Amino acid sequence: VEAMSTEAELQKIEAIIFDAYGTLFDLNSVAEDADKIYPGKGRDLLHHLRSKQLEYAWLRTIIGKYKDFESITKDSIRFALKKLDLPVIDDAVDRLYSRFLDLNPHSDVENALNDLDSLSIRVSILSNGTQEMMDKVVEHAGLSLLAEEVVSVEGSHRFKPHPAAYQHGLDRLEIYDRKRALYISGNTWDVAGAKSFGMLVGWVNRTRQPFFDQELLEFRPDYEFEDLRQIKQLLRV
Amino acid sequence: VEAMSTEAELQKIEAIIFDAYGTLFDLNSVAEDADKIYPGKGRDLLHHLRSKQLEYAWLRTIIGKYKDFESITKDSIRFALKKLDLPVIDDAVDRLYSRFLDLNPHSDVENALNDLDSLSIRVSILSNGTQEMMDKVVEHAGLSLLAEEVVSVEGSHRFKPHPAAYQHGLDRLEIYDRKRALYISGNTWDVAGAKSFGMLVGWVNRTRQPFFDQELLEFRPDYEFEDLRQIKQLLRV
Numbered sequence: 001v002e003a004m005s006t007e008a009e010l011q012k013i014e015a016i017i018f019d020a021y022g023t024l025f026d027l028n029s030v031a032e033d034a035d036k037i038y039p040g041k042g043r044d045l046l047h048h049l050r051s052k053q054l055e056y057a058w059l060r061t062i063i064g065k066y067k068d069f070e071s072i073t074k075d076s077i078r079f080a081l082k083k084l085d086l087p088v089i090d091d092a093v094d095r096l097y098s099r100f101l102d103l104n105p106h107s108d109v110e111n112a113l114n115d116l117d118s119l120s121i122r123v124s125i126l127s128n129g130t131q132e133m134m135d136k137v138v139e140h141a142g143l144s145l146l147a148e149e150v151v152s153v154e155g156s157h158r159f160k161p162h163p164a165a166y167q168h169g170l171d172r173l174e175i176y177d178r179k180r181a182l183y184i185s186g187n188t189w190d191v192a193g194a195k196s197f198g199m200l201v202g203w204v205n206r207t208r209q210p211f212f213d214q215e216l217l218e219f220r221p222d223y224e225f226e227d228l229r230q231i232k233q234l235l236r237v
Numbered sequence: 238v239e240a241m242s243t244e245a246e247l248q249k250i251e252a253i254i255f256d257a258y259g260t261l262f263d264l265n266s267v268a269e270d271a272d273k274i275y276p277g278k279g280r281d282l283l284h285h286l287r288s289k290q291l292e293y294a295w296l297r298t299i300i301g302k303y304k305d306f307e308s309i310t311k312d313s314i315r316f317a318l319k320k321l322d323l324p325v326i327d328d329a330v331d332r333l334y335s336r337f338l339d340l341n342p343h344s345d346v347e348n349a350l351n352d353l354d355s356l357s358i359r360v361s362i363l364s365n366g367t368q369e370m371m372d373k374v375v376e377h378a379g380l381s382l383l384a385e386e387v388v389s390v391e392g393s394h395r396f397k398p399h400p401a402a403y404q405h406g407l408d409r410l411e412i413y414d415r416k417r418a419l420y421i422s423g424n425t426w427d428v429a430g431a432k433s434f435g436m437l438v439g440w441v442n443r444t445r446q447p448f449f450d451q452e453l454l455e456f457r458p459d460y461e462f463e464d465l466r467q468i469k470q471l472l473r474v
Contacts, residue, residue: 051288052452054292055291055426056452056453058295058296058299059295059398059426059429059430059453061299062295062298062299062398062399062430063398063399063400063429063430063433063434063456064400064433065433065455065456071452072452075451075452076452078451079450079451079452161296161299161300162299162300163300163301189292189296192296192300193296193299193300196300196301196302197300213316214312214315214316215289215293215309215312215313215316216293216296218302219302
């Protein structure tokens with residue numbers, strides 16, 4: 001019965017909404033470039049900057065003092081450099097920041113979006129990044145024609161996983177029933193947030209983690225994929 | 238002029254409110270005990286469990302789905318064990334959790350609280366921990382007589398740094414003017430949250446970090462201490 005209801009729900013889907021960082025776009029290119037500037041430190045730098053980026057975004061969402069994701073990203077890069085006792089040079093900060101504007105898509109992305117395009121499914125992106133960051137990274141990756149709408153949370157002055165950020169995405173896409181959006185993310189906190197908000201949710205688990213975060217089990221996704229191309233099969237039911 | 242206004246503000250202080258974990262209580266005893274169970278892994282375990290503890294608490298605050306800090310702490314211990322490929326045995330989870338109930342206070346705490354007691358300053362604690370966790374750790378540390386009120390955020394169903402959590406503390410202490418509370422924390426995110434909320438705030442920076450978090454500079458503390466005994470000098474002005 002549950003499968004039937006899910007099938008019926010899938011047939012009503014008006015759009016698929018993808019998260020950007022870590023879902024469509026591979027953040028490892030930031031680590032690789034960091035490694036060229038600071039040999040041997042790329043991975044640690046990415047780890048510290050990514051966790052600080054989330055910490056700042058969430059902290060500001062909780063205390064209600066929004067700041068744009070470009071500033072937050074640059075401050076996170078500075079924090080990560082300091083943390084690793086590396087010199088905080090403006091040129092290096094700018095260079096690392098610019099990597100966020102020309103990230104490579106994960107290897108399954110182009111095919112998956114082409115598949116959805118050929119099925120005439122509406123595809124969009126909802127990201128914590130600013131509109132400018134998103135427009136640049138999508139254009140650089142050559143995905144502009146495949147993603148119809150690229151939405152930043154900035155209009156809501158909240159970051160995901162705040163319900164207002166997801167709601168802003170649906171408002172911009174003019175989707176009036178949460179259940180008519182299928183939201184896809186590679187980040188478990190984002191899956192949990194979208195699920196708690198009330199959309200249909202798919203988790204792309206490329207690294208095949210053996211468990212969905214135990215603490216967040218009540219917000220587990222409706223679907224799990226190892227590869228975004230599996231979405232097509234789901235919709236063909 | 239700014240110093241004068243601060244002095245006037247200090248004379249109106251009705252209570253000093255301390256954060257617990259990392260401010261009064263030293264979390265390193267968790268790492269030491271973890272190291273006995275999993276030799277060489279104690280530090281990493283504490284790092285992962287502490288960052289996950291915050292992540293869960295903040296995520297749930299953002300999405301509005303509160304869960305008590307005891308459950309969150311146990312889930313974070315499980316996550317940290319999995320993350321380090323260590324066996325997740327219930328006994329080990331319980332043993333590590335019980336360390337949160339008998340943490341050692343930092344070495345300056347007893348003297349500092351005695352000083353404040355002799356000055357007849359009202360001393361209280363506001364923590365993300367549950368009331369039961371707090372009562373146990375305060376009693377075990379022999380601080381029950383020195384801290385008049387021990388308040389958990391649980392009544393607010395929000396975790397710090399959400400303004401509702403700080404407000405809950407003031408409500409419980411019957412302090413009706415935020416500026417009449419001096420809030421002390423060792424965690425920069427907590428300093429920023431309390432400052433944004435509107436209390437007078439002191440940062441205890443025992444490890445002498447050379448910078449207050451750059452991103453949070455607009456929420457920097459009114460006072461910085463290397464040792465909690467310095468609070469007495471401040472109040473004697």
